[in-house]
Amino acid sequence: MxxxxxxxxxxxxxxxxxxxxxxxxxxxxxxxxxxxxxxxxxxxxxxxxxxxxxVPEPKRDREREKGHVQLYNDYFASNAVYNDNQFRCRFCMRRSLFCRIMNKVVEGDQFFQQRRNAAGKLGLSLLQKCTAAIRMLAYGVAPDVVDEYLHEDLRRILHQNELRGFPSMIGSIDCMHWEWKNCPTAWKAQYAGRSKTATLILEAVADQDLWIWHAFFGMPGSCNDLNFLYRSPVFDDVLQGRAPPINFWVNGRQYELAYYLADGIYPKWPTFIQGITHPQVQKDKLFADQQVTVRKDVERAFGVLQARFTILRQPALAFDEDILCDIMKSCIIMHNMIVEDERHNYTRADVLRRYYEEDRPQRTAARAGPSTSATVNNNEPFEFNIGRPPNIDFNAYFLRRIDLRDTEIHSSLKQDLVEHIWQNFRHNTAE
Structure with missing residues (x-):
């Protein structure tokens, strides 16, 4: 116990x-x-x-004035640090063209003008703003916008292509895809093409000098070239009767529609001339080689456009499709201005210069009349109106549409071009 x-x-x-x-x-x-x-x-x-x-952190002085002086001394002074070749390499254009672009942009856009902020201090100079904008496009950093600039002389294009064996051919047509990295998730299936990535399509027509005189951008990447064509405005002027009339003879036959060189996916219309896939005779082989050579103009234009503006070679980062359209238009505008500025240095410059000197009186007389274009067809000026007509004749519209898609005219024109090229270029082939 x-x-x-x-x-x-x-x-x-x-x-x-x-x-x-x-x-x-x-x-x-x-x-x-x-x-x-x-x-x-x-x-x-x-x-x-x-x-x-x-306590607020003191604002840092960004030394804008010092940056402007350094930029001017490096690139724009009479004894600049970087010479003309280095400027051309860094900005993808000559200094004179850059200054011309800058002056035009400043005139039309207040954003590029130098202004004072709320504290009374001067902001970035116009030279700094334009330099940043153009280099952003050239090196793919960010987008910017300039005013629309798309125009060219049809006479020069027709003359160039006639020398190459394709009379009244106004360029080669094709499409290019631009990857859209930040495409909204809900749209990705619609914009995904063969590569399974979202893309936007650019349709363009280019000439031998790589001048892009028609551009249509913004269709989803799931469309092919044929789907894109049915939505493209490339034939709107022809259907509405606003296109300049063209009459030309090939192999003894007369035709009334200008045409493009295209690949095999495009329809057999009089306005598209494709190559010959499996040529059997020497005549067809010569035509196929010539057509492929000339048709590569638009693909070369795409390559040069992407080489000049890295932003088009990289996946697009913007979320808004309108911003991407502005980027594409801006790059094409400046690409055309570069081509126009440097065209006199091309190997064919002497041929074109003699053509213009011989034809200058005719072009001067054409401009003196009521015509709105100096384009001459068969040594005769023609007239056409610019702008949407107030009343559209639907009967005429459908007749033009039928002519535009006439497969018999397409076959006849293609055979005549085969004969034409054989008669004019067979001496260049080895017997």
Missing amino acids: SFISSTSSSSSSDFSNNVEFDRLVDDYAANHLPHILIPQHSSQESQLNNDIAN
Whole structure:
């Protein structure tokens, strides 16, 4: 019995000690441990820290004036640090063309004009803004916009292509895809093409000088060239009677529609001349080689366009499709201005110069009349109106549409071109 009584008293003592120990641990964890892990500052120190945090950080001087002076001395001074070749390499255009673009942009867009901010300080100069915008397009950093600039002399294009064996051919047509990295998820299936990535399509017509005189951009990448054609405005002027009339003779036959060189996916219309896939005779082989050579103009134009403006070679980062359209239009505009500025250095410049010198009186007389174009066909000026006609004759519209898609005229024109090229270029082939 004594053993049992002793054991019971010792157990009660141990239980009370454990309860007291737990209470001490809880009190330490609640009142002392937070001060050790997270040091507490006094009220004065806290107020001082709050005052320091509320003090605004002094604004840094961006030295815009110094940047303008350095930019001018590096590229635009009479004794600039970088010569003309280095400027052409860095900006993808000559210095004179850059200055012309800058002056036109400043005249038409207030954003590029130098202004003062709310504090009265001068902002970036027009030279800095234009330099940044053009280099952004050239190196693929970010987009910018300039005014529309798409126009060209049809006379020069017709003359160039006639020398190459395709009379009244106004260029080669094809499409290019631009990957859209930040395409909205809900649209990706619609914009995904063969590469399974979202893309936007550019349809373009280019001439031998790589001048892009027709461009239509923005269709989803799931469309092929044929789907794109049915939505393209490339034939709107022809269907509405606003296109300049063209009459030409090939192999003794007369035709009334200008045409493009295209690949095999395009329909067999009089306005598209495709190559011959498997030529069997020498005459067809010569035509196929000549057609492929000339048709590559538009693909060369795409390559040069992407080489000049890296932003088109990289996946597009913008989320808004309208922004991408502005980027594409801006790059094409400046590409055409570069071509126009440097065309006199091309190997064919002497041929075109003699053509213009011989034909200058006729073109001057054509401009003096009521015509809105100086294009001459068979040594006769023709007239056409610019702008949408107030009343559209639907009967004439459908007749033009039927002529535009006449497969018999297509076959006849293609055979006549085969004969024409054989008669004029067979001496260049090895017998």
